[in-house]
Amino acid sequence: xxxxxxxxxxxxxxxxxxxxxxxxxxxxxxxxxxxxxxxxxxxxxxxxxxxxxxxxxxxxxxxxxxxxxxxxxxxxxxxxxxxxxxxxxxxxxxxxxxxxxxxxxxxxxxxxxxxxxxxxxxxxxxxxxxxxxxxxxxxxxxxxxxxxxxxxxxxxxxxxxxxxxxxxxxxxxxxxxxxxxxxxxxxxxxxxxxxxxxxxxxxxxxxxxxxxxxxxxxxxxxxxxxxxxxxxxxxxxxxxxxxxxxxxxxxxxxxxxxxxxxxxxxxxxxxxxxxxxxxxxx
Amino acid sequence: xxxxxxxxxxxxxxxxxxxxxxxxxxxxxxxxxxxxxxxxxxxxxxxxxxxxxxxxxxxxxxxxxxxxxxxxxxxxxx
Numbered sequence: 638x639x640x641x642x643x644x645x646x647x648x649x650x651x652x653x654x655x656x657x658x659x660x661x662x663x664x665x666x667x668x669x670x671x672x673x674x675x676x677x678x679x680x681x682x683x684x685x686x687x688x689x690x691x692x693x694x695x696x697x698x699x700x701x702x703x704x705x706x707x708x709x710x711x712x713x714x715x716x717x718x719x720x721x722x723x724x725x726x727x728x729x730x731x732x733x734x735x736x737x738x739x740x741x742x743x744x745x746x747x748x749x750x751x752x753x754x755x756x757x758x759x760x761x762x763x764x765x766x767x768x769x770x771x772x773x774x775x776x777x778x779x780x781x782x783x784x785x786x787x788x789x790x791x792x793x794x795x796x797x798x799x800x801x802x803x804x805x806x807x808x809x810x811x812x813x814x815x816x817x818x819x820x821x822x823x824x825x826x827x828x829x830x831x832x833x834x835x836x837x838x839x840x841x842x843x844x845x846x847x848x849x850x851x852x853x854x855x856x857x858x859x860x861x862x863x864x865x866x867x868x869x870x871x872x873x874x875x876x877x878x879x880x881x882x883x884x885x886x887x888x889x890x891x892x893x894x895x896x897x898x899x900x901x902x903x904x905x906x907x908x909x910x911x912x913x914x915x916x917x918x919x
Numbered sequence: 920x921x922x923x924x925x926x927x928x929x930x931x932x933x934x935x936x937x938x939x940x941x942x943x944x945x946x947x948x949x950x951x952x953x954x955x956x957x958x959x960x961x962x963x964x965x966x967x968x969x970x971x972x973x974x975x976x977x978x979x980x981x982x983x984x985x986x987x988x989x990x991x992x993x994x995x996x997x
Contacts, residue, residue: 752970753970848981851984855984856980856984902973902974902976905970905977906974
């Protein structure tokens with residue numbers, strides 16, 4: 638009985654802390670909205686947050702310039718390393734909280750690869766886990782206020798999607814030889830419409846890297862732009878600005894969900910493409 | 920508010936392209952709604968189909984994002 642009461646007390650306490658932090662953030666945003674020098678008219682620049690700028694000094698962004706994107710990508714990699722290498726260093730039988738987080742993610746992705754792509758896709762599991770971890774951490778780091786979401790840039794996601802596309806195509810041809818092309822020849826359809834279907838299948842295959850990268854970059858960019866637009870309303874509305882602040886909180890919660898789901902979707906589509914490469918026959 | 924006719928066309932085009940994202944919303948709602956209808960009929964089979972649900976949502980969403988891309992391209996890249 639005693640433990641029960643302490644448990645509920647602890648729950649209430651953490652709930653109160655979370656509510657207090659949320660309220661504090663809202664109040665801060667409210668004050669910041671007033672201090673922001675807005676020029677009397679509604680001027681919102683939701684796309685400014687995606688600007689790539691050099692980290693040190695100012696100047697042109699060259700091929701090897703260290704920019705804010707570089708920094709946030711490095712931070713995402715560092716966070717992944719911290720969780721997966723330092724977290725599992727103890728190798729305890731009874732895992733610590735960090736270790737069980739790492740084990741949970743590992744098991745989750747492994748299960749997904751096995752379920753969707755099949756057992757013979759397991760050699761690609763490290764690659765898929767790397768993709769998942771990087772996207773997940775980049776998405777969540779981007780949710781920190783004032784942070785930069787690296788996955789909102791098509792350049793970042795396109796590299797990953799092109800990597801997946803090339804891997805899948807090369808693996809498909811190595812494993813199946815020329816019979817990989819039967820992926821475009823739908824046997825279950827009537828013979829008359831198979832050529833038409835082949836063209837459609839071919840186009841949908843070729844558009845994969847575009848849709849794969851755009852899905853992630855587009856939803857991250859759109860979500861963060863919406864946050865910025867609603868934040869821009871706060872300063873313009875004065876005291877009534879409490880309404881957009883509440884909607885910012887709601888959208889932020891939605892973005893938290895989207896960040897996880899998009900990492901999951903990118904990974905599961907990689908598994909689906911890999912399944913097509915390993916078993917091209919419909 | 921000054922600007923050329925071309926700029927006006929740019930904005931109108933971007934606005935028209937944004938309609939496509941609404942169409943994607945219908946598609947995503949259709950996928951999720953049908954999943955829920957099926958899941959409520961046979962809840963024990965629902966958990967095994969969540970991956971399919973997300974794949975379906977992702978494919979429906981991609982076409983909406985193409986529309987979003989066209990809008991962004993019209994606004995910033997033309």
